[in-house]
Amino acid sequence: DAKTTQPNSMESNEEEPVHLPCNHSTISGTDYIHWYRQLPSQGPEYVIHGLTSNVNNRMASLAIAEDRKSSTLILHRATLRDAAVYYCIPRIGTFSGAGSYQLTFGKGTKLSVIP
């Protein structure tokens, strides 16, 4: 499994952009990069995923380095509701057995948003 490195914590002012980095230098060519977040006292929720190209959705953008060894989750305007732990998770993109869709969570980055 590819290992990831994320900062333990980050702070942002409300309504400012936030860039959450993730290093995944051992990622394989077929691993997708998933981001999940976990709000306080809730289960994780899906944010975004990508393989090679940058991706956008209504929640965030995902910028993937050309060598795929790192990625950055971008929240364009942080709100108080974005305060959460953000997890960067490489996940296999080719089916290689019944367990291949499982997610491996690390400790993530705790994002605090300052009003």
Added chain:
Amino acid sequence: NAGVTQTPKFRILKIGQSMTLQCTQDMNHNYMYWYRQDPGMGLKLIYYSVGAGITDKGEVPNGYNVSRSTTEDFPLRLELAAPSQTSVYFCASTPIGLANEQYFGPGTRLTVT
């Protein structure tokens, strides 16, 4: 759709007691998972299932059992509860596909004393 539902929300067990954590999803997803999350840590996979009648162990299966008799339900059984099983338990499901997202339930907070 209710999504993934879990019961109970909270439970306190005495050492040696047993209980079943319930998980139900109404999205017709084939894959279901049980995770545990200890304080300040990420989630660890306990068991997973790829469909009715098929289950397999994850990273931390000791002390737990599962069954999957229907697509919708995936109960987690704790036998002989121990303080080390104090944790928050999350159930999740996903449809078959290469990069589909997992949908998580709200969790069950379990304390074993």
